[in-house]
Amino acid sequence: MQHVISPSFFARECPEAARDLAGKLLCRRFPNGRVIKLRILETEAYCGEADTACHAHRGRTKRTEPLYAAPGTLYVYLCYGMHWMLNISTGREGEAQGVLIRACDGAAGPGKLTKALEIDGSFNGRYLPEITSELWLEDDALPCSVMTAERVGIGYASPEDQRRPWRYIAVY
DNA sequence: TTAGTGATATCC
DNA sequence: GATATCACTAAA
Numbered sequence: 001m002q003h004v005i006s007p008s009f010f011a012r013e014c015p016e017a018a019r020d021l022a023g024k025l026l027c028r029r030f031p032n033g034r035v036i037k038l039r040i041l042e043t044e045a046y047c048g049e050a051d052t053a054c055h056a057h058r059g060r061t062k063r064t065e066p067l068y069a070a071p072g073t074l075y076v077y078l079c080y081g082m083h084w085m086l087n088i089s090t091g092r093e094g095e096a097q098g099v100l101i102r103a104c105d106g107a108a109g110p111g112k113l114t115k116a117l118e119i120d121g122s123f124n125g126r127y128l129p130e131i132t133s134e135l136w137l138e139d140d141a142l143p144c145s146v147m148t149a150e151r152v153g154i155g156y157a158s159p160e161d162q163r164r165p166w167r168y169i170a171v172y
Numbered sequence: 173t174t175a176g177t178g179a180t181a182t183c184c
Numbered sequence: 185g186a187t188a189t190c191a192c193t194a195a196a
Contacts, residue, residue, distance in 0.1 A: 044191070046191075053191075054191090055191080058181085061180080061181075062180085063179085063180060063181080077179080077180090077191090078177090078178070078179055078180095079178095079179090079190060079191065079192060080176080080177060080178080080189095080190060080192050080193080081176070081177025081178035081179075081190090081192095082176075082177050082178075082192075082193080083177095083191095083192045083193070085191060085192085087191085100191060102191085109192070109193070110191070110192075111192050111193060112192090112193075121179095151191075152191075153190085153191045153192075154191060156189085156190080156191095157191095
């Protein structure tokens, strides 16, 4: 039985939410009506202002605002001038936590993922329950195990934060 | 290994 | 106002 994931799923500490999100289904209805569902294979947790890898580690800015918003709010931003990164806010409102969705099957890499799903900056700051006709998450209860690893692409973070096992990989 | 790309943050 | 920096990718 398919079950649509509600925002309360994200109302807990980021590493837990990121770990649980691995193996779930990311579902997208395109403007032309076509629907695809991709299994999430890789996520990363960014855990608030104290995490030097998190965009919000220097405090609240216009850009990081969605990370502070209610859990289930999307944080979508452009990297390297061409790739949109898809994140979902977690924790409590006022805490700058988020989960980066790094890979689904058929789309390995956060930039390829958003391209495949046609997700861009227009989704930034949107709240999942308000856009269920375009983007939603499902739990089909397919069992899997989850491996952890160090996060990638965060050479600017402190050495101890770079070592944190906050990357989650679903294994079947 | 390197170029490509543009928004953002941080510094004049 | 200017510049440096990026939670990346494809091509070579």
